[in-house]
Amino acid sequence: MTAVLDASTSHLTHDRPALTDVRGIPFTRLARVELRKMVDTRAGRWMLIVMSAISALIVAAMVIWGTPDESTFSVFLGVTSFPLIVLLPIVGIMAATAEWSQRTGLVTFTLEPRRSRVLLAKVVAGVLLGLLVVAASFAAAALGHLLTIALRDTPGDWSMSWRVVLGFVVAMTIFIIQGLGFGFAVLNTPVAIVASILLPTIWSIVGAFPKLQTAATWLDLNRTIDPLMSGSMTGADWAHLGTASAVWIGIPLAIGSWRVLTREVK
């Protein structure tokens, strides 16, 4: 194990590129690295495996026992998306907190000291991963529906409004960014997971009180996202969704960005 530094392993002995000739790290590369970091750890990979497994199980159960009117493409899509709603925020949280809870930030932020770029790269990577997972859930739903047509002679029903597709994509994006926001704000994986599940739930319960009904229609993310997923968004719904998102995503993201940009990396 005698270390050898020679011309092949080090160009210290050669002329080195001048400082001004070395280019910065392009943003696309940062985003690609962040995307990879979301799935290259054991935890990240298992999260995706669990999501797929749950979807596969539900699809299988529906193929075997489902009644024809329960076997349309849109119903399949509804069930394959269910695990995503629960687990996508957690993928976002882990992506945001790992630099601090696993202390990999010591490496990440020395490789790219302009932390805002890393932060943005994480958001972009999170959204990309969300879209990939959504595409996978569409594929799973289509496969399930095809199986019921082939195996159980169910009439094919592929009807799906573009509004639902759009709503679906927007909803998943919201969920993963919400996870990132909570992660950045708390910078501690378990606390962020608990907070991201507990706070909106508590708010949903509190919002059920008659006096808080109006506030809830504007500020309950779960409630305002429902019409999005069912493709029945009206102008008012968009306004409700916008306000709720601003509160549940905007505030954590703002606090989180401030913390990530100013916090000492240890």
Place this chain on the structure above:
Amino acid sequence: MITVENLTKRYGSFTAVDDISFEVTPGSVVGFLGPNGAGKSTAMRMMTGLTPPTSGRSMILCRDYRQLPNPARHVGVMLDAAAQHPGRTGKEVLHLIGMTIDAPKARVEQSLDLVGLTPDEAKRRVRNYSLGMRQRLGLAGALMGDPQVLILDEPANGLDPQGIHWMRQLLRAYADQGGTVLLSSHLLHEVQIIADELVMIGRGKILAQGRKDDLLGAQGTRVGSLDNERLADAVRRAGLELTGDRTGLLVKAAPEAVGRIALEAGIVLTELHTTGSEGLEQLFLSLTAADARDAAAA
């Protein structure tokens, strides 16, 4: 080239790093030495842009670290070998670094080879690595960009004697090719065998700095005799500073001067030589002993 100028970090009323200045020139290995909690890591985090300094500045290659376009291509940094994601394989850790800084693909294998991690070990997850292996992986990560400056925090921590020997050779070769190395340690002997120059820090302040040979030799002469008390009197009469214990005296003068005093006084010497690291070690130990934590732990 690393330049640190009046670097200071305060946390409330606590001063972690207190107005330190030093320079690391190409071709040399500088040991940054001090007990735990002396401010070494804080200083290194300030040099690499992770911690904003309260005042003062540090420059690498005449630039603020954060102004380097792709820092890892110039500066290899390892601040804590334990700070790796346990769920990633060693190889993946290096691959991510290579991807980020746009290092050639072959660099991952080269770096692994360079630090002596086998392909089998590289495929294992960091969770299963010993501290020594994490140190090697951390160093491989620092070398990914083939930098001309290395900043390493406690790189020998957790390495066995063989590993320390290996690291000394690696860093020596690196500096001999014109590389600049700053490494920290809380163990004097560890730094002593690797570094050309020492910067000793205690409670945030620089206590001693200079070439290792000067620092280690400049401490005076150790002398023992059949009548230490009479010798001590004679030395004091000659106007020389001295400290000592039952086993011998430590005189702030060259051996020749001390020998002449003994000759004139007619005292038989049993021992006469320049002190090695004893003086520095004394200073270092007094620092460490003053630390309540270590006193309690001892």
